[in-house]
Every structure is written in C-alpha cells, then in structure tokens.
Amino acid sequence: MPRFTKSITWLLLKRNKRFWVCISIVVAVLALAALGPYFTPYRAVDFTVPRLPPLTPGHPFGTDNLGYDVYSSTVYGLRVSLSVGLIAAIVATLVGTLLGLIAGYKGGALDQLIEGVTNLLLTMPTVFIMIIIGTFYIQSEASPSAWRELQNILFLGTVIGLLMWHWTARAVRSQVAALKVSDYVAASKLSGNSDLKIIVKDILPNIASYILLVFVIQLANGLATTVTLEFLGIKASDWSLFARLNQWLQMGVLWAGVWWAWLIPGAIIVAFIASLYLIVLSLDEVFNPRLRRI
Amino acid sequence: MSLLAYLARRILIYVLVFVISASLVWALVRFAPGDPALTSFLRVMMAPGVTYTPEQVEGIKRQAIELLGLNLPLHEQYALFWRKMLAGDLGYSTYFMAPVSEKLREYLVHDLILIAPAIVVSWFLGNYIGALAARYKSLDRVLVPVIYILTATPYFIFGLVMVYTLGVTLGVFKPIISSTDIKSFLYSPSPQTFYEFMKAYTLPFLSLVLVSMGGWASGMRTLMTYELESNYARYMESLGFSGRKVASYAFRYAINPQITGLGIQLGTVIVAGLALSGIFNYPGAGIALIYAINFRDIFLIQGIAIVYTLMVIIFNFVIDVLYVVIDPRLRHGMMGG
Numbered sequence: 001m002p003r004f005t006k007s008i009t010w011l012l013l014k015r016n017k018r019f020w021v022c023i024s025i026v027v028a029v030l031a032l033a034a035l036g037p038y039f040t041p042y043r044a045v046d047f048t049v050p051r052l053p054p055l056t057p058g059h060p061f062g063t064d065n066l067g068y069d070v071y072s073s074t075v076y077g078l079r080v081s082l083s084v085g086l087i088a089a090i091v092a093t094l095v096g097t098l099l100g101l102i103a104g105y106k107g108g109a110l111d112q113l114i115e116g117v118t119n120l121l122l123t124m125p126t127v128f129i130m131i132i133i134g135t136f137y138i139q140s141e142a143s144p145s146a147w148r149e150l151q152n153i154l155f156l157g158t159v160i161g162l163l164m165w166h167w168t169a170r171a172v173r174s175q176v177a178a179l180k181v182s183d184y185v186a187a188s189k190l191s192g193n194s195d196l197k198i199i200v201k202d203i204l205p206n207i208a209s210y211i212l213l214v215f216v217i218q219l220a221n222g223l224a225t226t227v228t229l230e231f232l233g234i235k236a237s238d239w240s241l242f243a244r245l246n247q248w249l250q251m252g253v254l255w256a257g258v259w260w261a262w263l264i265p266g267a268i269i270v271a272f273i274a275s276l277y278l279i280v281l282s283l284d285e286v287f288n289p290r291l292r293r294i
Numbered sequence: 295m296s297l298l299a300y301l302a303r304r305i306l307i308y309v310l311v312f313v314i315s316a317s318l319v320w321a322l323v324r325f326a327p328g329d330p331a332l333t334s335f336l337r338v339m340m341a342p343g344v345t346y347t348p349e350q351v352e353g354i355k356r357q358a359i360e361l362l363g364l365n366l367p368l369h370e371q372y373a374l375f376w377r378k379m380l381a382g383d384l385g386y387s388t389y390f391m392a393p394v395s396e397k398l399r400e401y402l403v404h405d406l407i408l409i410a411p412a413i414v415v416s417w418f419l420g421n422y423i424g425a426l427a428a429r430y431k432s433l434d435r436v437l438v439p440v441i442y443i444l445t446a447t448p449y450f451i452f453g454l455v456m457v458y459t460l461g462v463t464l465g466v467f468k469p470i471i472s473s474t475d476i477k478s479f480l481y482s483p484s485p486q487t488f489y490e491f492m493k494a495y496t497l498p499f500l501s502l503v504l505v506s507m508g509g510w511a512s513g514m515r516t517l518m519t520y521e522l523e524s525n526y527a528r529y530m531e532s533l534g535f536s537g538r539k540v541a542s543y544a545f546r547y548a549i550n551p552q553i554t555g556l557g558i559q560l561g562t563v564i565v566a567g568l569a570l571s572g573i574f575n576y577p578g579a580g581i582a583l584i585y586a587i588n589f590r591d592i593f594l595i596q597g598i599a600i601v602y603t604l605m606v607i608i609f610n611f612v613i614d615v616l617y618v619v620i621d622p623r624l625r626h627g628m629m630g631g
Contacts, residue, residue, distance in 0.1 A: 122558050123311050124606070136323070136590070136592070137326060137327065227448050228566060232569055266455075270447045274443045274446035278438075
C-alpha cells in the first residue's frame with residue numbers, strides 16, 4: 001500500500017469516533033471476563049443476601065432473588081460464553097478459510113462439492129442440530145471438574161463452529177476466485193511457483209485483512225448463537241451467562257422486580273456484539289472508498 | 295430454462311436437503327451416548343412409584359427395544375424411521391405423555407400466526423428503513439447505532455426488556471399470552487376477542503419484528519449505499535433526475551439479494567422466534583422445546599427439529615417462486631414475456 005493511501009485511511013480511522021468507542025467497549029468486556037473474577041470474593045454458585053439492588057457495597061451489580069451475586073455470575077458467565085463463542089469463531093474461520101481456498105483455487109469437482117455443502121448448511125436450520133448434539137452429547141454432572149468443564153466448552157464451541165464455517169468459506173472462495181485470474185498470480189505461476197506457495201505467499205496475505213473482518217462477524221454471530229442456546233438450556237457450564245434465566249422465569253423474577261439480574265448481563269452481551277458489528281462497519285467504510293462517507 | 299423445469303429442479307434440491315437433514319437428525323439421535331430413546335421410552339412404560347423386580351425391568355426393557363425397533367439391523371431401523379415419519383408418527387413425548395405429532399400440529403398453527411406475519415412485516419419495514427438510512431446522511435448517523443444494536447440483541451433479551459417495561463411495569467399489554475387468547479379469537483372472532491388477542495399478541499410480535507428488522511435494515515443500508523455510488527445512479531443524477539427517482543431505481547437492484555437473504559435467514563429467525571416465545575409463554579413449540587431440552591424428551595426434540603426444518607424448507611421454496619415473479623430478468627427469461 002502506498003504511503004499516501006495509508007496515511008489517509010489512518011486519518012479517517014482516527015477521526016472515526018464510533019470505531020474508538022466500540023473498540024473500548026470490546027476491550028472493556030474482554031477485560032471484565034478475564035480479570036473480573038479476581039475482584040470478587042464470591043463464586044458464581046455462592047449464596048449471599050437475596051434481592052440487593054445494584055451499587056450495594058460488596059455487590060456492585062446487586063444480588064438476585066435467590067441471593068446469587070450478579071457481578072460474580074456475570075463475570076464467570078462471560079468467561080464461559082465468550083470462550084464458547086471464540087472457539088466457534090476460530091473453528092469456523094480455520095475450516096472456512098481452508099475450504100474456501102480449496103474451492104476458489106482448485107475449482108472443479110471439489111468446488112462443486114463444497115458449494116453443495118454450503119448451500120445445504122444455508123438452507124437447513126443448523127440450530128436444531130446444535131440443540132440435539134448439545135442435549136444428548138454434552139455430559140453434565142452435578143459438580144463437574146474444571147477439566148470436564150473445559151472439555152464441554154471446547155466441544156460446544158467446536159460444534160457451533162463446524163455448523164457455521166460456510167459463511168467464511170463463501171466469502172473466502174469469492175475473493176480467491178477473483179485473485180486467481182489476476183496478473184500477478186499468473187506471473188507467479190509462470191515463474192514456476194507451486195500451488196501451495198502461491199496460496200501461502202501470494203493469495204493469503206492479500207485476503208488476510210478480509211478474513212479478519214469475517215472472523216469478527218463470525219465471533220459476533222457465534223456469541224449470539226451461544227447465548228440463545230444457553231437460554232434454551234444448552235450450556236457448556238452451569239454458570240453460563242444465561243443458563244439461569246429460564247429457572248428465573250419459572251420462579252417469576254419478572255414479577256419480583258429483580259430486573260438487574262438479567263438486564264446487566266444482557267446489556268453487556270448486547271454492547272459487545274453490537275460493537276463487533278460496528279467495528280467491522282467502520283473498518284469497511286474506511287478501507288472501502290465506495291462506502292466512505294465524508 | 296422454462297419455469298416448470300426451474301421449479302422441478304428447486305423441488306428436487308429441497309427434497310434432497312430435507313432427506314439429508316432428517317437423516318442427520320436420525321443418526322445423531324440413534325448414536326447418542328446412553329441410548330436416550332430407550333431411556334425415555336422406559337420412562338413412559340414404567341409407572342412411577344411402582345417397584346419392579348429386576349426380571350420385570352428386563353422384560354419391559356426387551357419389550358421397549360422391540361417396540362422401538364432397536365433390535366433390527368441398522369438399515370431397517372433407518373427405513374422404519376422414514377416409514378413412521380411419512381405416516382405422521384413422530385414418537386411419543388415423555389413430557390406431555392402424548393404423541394408428538396398431535397402436540398406439534400397445534401403448536402405449528404400458533405407459531406405460524408406469530409412468525410409468518412412478523413417475518414413479512416420486519417422484512418418490508420427493515421428494507422424501507424435501511425434504504426432511508428442510505429439516502430439521507432443526517433438520518434444515517436442516528437439510525438446506524440439503533441439498527442446495529444437491534445441486530446446485536448438476542449431475541450429473548452429484547453423480549454425480556456419489552457415484557458418488563460410495557461408488560462409488567464407500565465401494564466399496557468398482557469405480559470403472557472395463553473392459548474385461550476389465540477383460540478377464542480380464532481374460533482369466535484369479535485371485536486372483544488380481537489382486543490384481548492391483540493393485548494397479549496402485540497409484545498411477542500413487536501419483539502420479533504423489531505429485532506429482525508435490524509438485520510434487514512443493516513443489509514439494505516449497505517446494498518443501497520453501493521447502488522447509489524454506482525455508475526448508472528451517478529449518470530441519472532447528472533441528467534437531473536430527482537434523488538427520489540434515483541433511489542427508487544437503486545432500490546429495485548438492491549432488493550434482490552434481500553429476497554435471497556430472506557431464505558437464508560429463515561432458519562435463524564424461526565429458532566430465535568422459538569426462544570423469544572419462551573419469554574412470553576407463547577403456546578408454540580418454543581416452550582415445548584425448552585421443556586424437552588430440560589427433560590431430555592428425545593422424541594419431542596426430534597419431532598420439533600424435523601417439522602420446523604420442513605417448515606423452513608417450504609418457506610424457502612415459496613421465496614424461490616416469489617423471486618421469479620419479482621426479478622424481471624428471471625421472469626422474462628422463464629415466462630417468455
């Protein structure tokens with residue numbers, strides 16, 4: 001990229017207030033998940049005094065009607081939910097990029113096969129598959145060990161990722177197919193480079209930033225799927241962010257007026273997902289001259 | 295390609311998609327660890343509170359295995375699954391103590407009443423708002439965060455906010471909808487029953503519409519922005535066409551991917567709608583699904599998965615037909631006019 005365009009995009013990005021607000025929110029939520037548990041004496045399963053409002057000393061987010069500390073359940077829950085969403089996004093990006101590269105670069109029968117599977121996954125509601133696997137293949141124990149919990153997080157994340165790689169594959173395939181017929185790839189081919197070298201040295205660096213954007217969107221979608229599954233009762237851990245919501249509903253928390261118990265974690269997850277979308281939008285606007293709005 | 299050949303091809307593809315999805319469901323249920331089908335069937339056969347001798351348990355178990363066909367070779371079990379499903383037998387729900395298909399028939403009607411109008415309304419509303427945002431830059435500043443926050447909100451959280459503010463605290467609407475609300479309006483429509491129905495129906499409907507509207511609006515905004523920057527739009531502008539006229543042409547182009555998108559998003563919207571209806575105790579498959587997951591009611595989950603997958607596939611086909619009607623390039627190509 002020439003120096004000139006680089007400085008323009010940087011200038012535009014620096015001026016983009018929305019971008020910086022969203023980046024701060026994302027960093028703050030990640031920090032809350034990573035460091036939050038160190039700032040509370042309670043674990044997510046500890047009972048304390050019920051129905052304390054937010055900002056009570058010792059209970060910054062209050063407590064719910066059973067006496068669970070909302071701050072602790074939020075930070076521990078965030079850890080689980082974010083991990084599942086992150087693993088899903090990583091798996092989807094790895095599988096999707098690999099298959100997208102093969103489909104776009106090799107073409108032919110493999111391309112058709114991958115396209116067929118992609119269309120299948122686009123048409124069928126994959127969430128039902130996640131629900132069946134989540135209900136009958138996750139081993140839930142009364143008091144699971146940390147190792148079992150980690151296994152469940154990895155398992156659920158991988159399942160979600162394996163059912164949403166097609167979005168990445170579709171995006172990567174179209175980019176690779178366009179680059180494949182470009183002059184510089186032809187030149188690289190003429191100078192005797194192998195397919196693998198062309199893909200790794202010539203094509204991947206050019207679509208890396210694009211893959212990163214798709215990764216962020218996949219993270220947002222994976223997280224949204226994770227929390228919806230949690231609400232339905234499919235969870236990697238008993239203190240997943242919204243795992244308790246259903247019990248609360250049955251116990252009538254809505255009528256009990258303990259709104260902070262669901263609104264605070266809800267607002268945090270919405271702010272996080274919305275920020276991811278808006279970051280991608282801002283980067284798109286900055287790097288894509290057709291979308292630039294000055 | 296003639297219209298008939300096109301439709302036949304699409305039907306063939308959708309039949310294939312359904313066969314693969316249903317087979318996947320069958321395989322996942324069949325090979326689940328701990329044989330949940332047998333376990334839940336035993337729960338139906340054994341009366342609670344009665345102590346059985348080990349021999350009796352063994353006998354009941356053998357009987358259950360035979361009734362479920364688990365003693366047959368695998369390919370015959372698979373054939374049995376299809377035979378039963380095509381005959382409308384989706385197994386027995388341990389939670390409801392009733393055949394699954396009987397329950398689902400009722401739920402499906404209720405869910406269609408909620409989901410189908412919500413999808414249509416949110417699609418039109420979202421595309422309209424997205425186009426507005428792309429056209430007016432000052433409006434865009436306000437709309438973008440609103441649109442994206444709506445898309446980012448999981449349906450059930452939005453439903454909770456709605457139910458708490460409008461339903462519980464302000465009491466404008468009924469926070470919970472019961473099947474009597476729906477049935478009394480369906481079977482004896484009058485202003486009174488309609489009023490009662492709307493009082494309970496508005497909140498779930500509004501939640502579903504507003505959240506999925508965000509998705510359509512953000513997609514439309516991007517598509518319209520591209521179209522308004524394209525050469526034909528610039529050319530029209532330079533000829534002196536009004537902004538309104540240019541936008542109407544751009545809209546015709548930008549709407550096509552949104553129709554395809556409707557088919558792609560259907561599955562997500564329907565499952566999210568099911569989760570949402572859990573908040574309002576909506577008498578559809580959502581509540582049943584949550585119960586089924588908690589009680590590991592395997593036939594109920596399997597039945598919901600199969601029936602609602604079929605629903606998504608049928609909707610997709612309807613959209614394909616609509617697409618031919620709406621896109622002039624396809625319409626003229628196929629209908630010769």
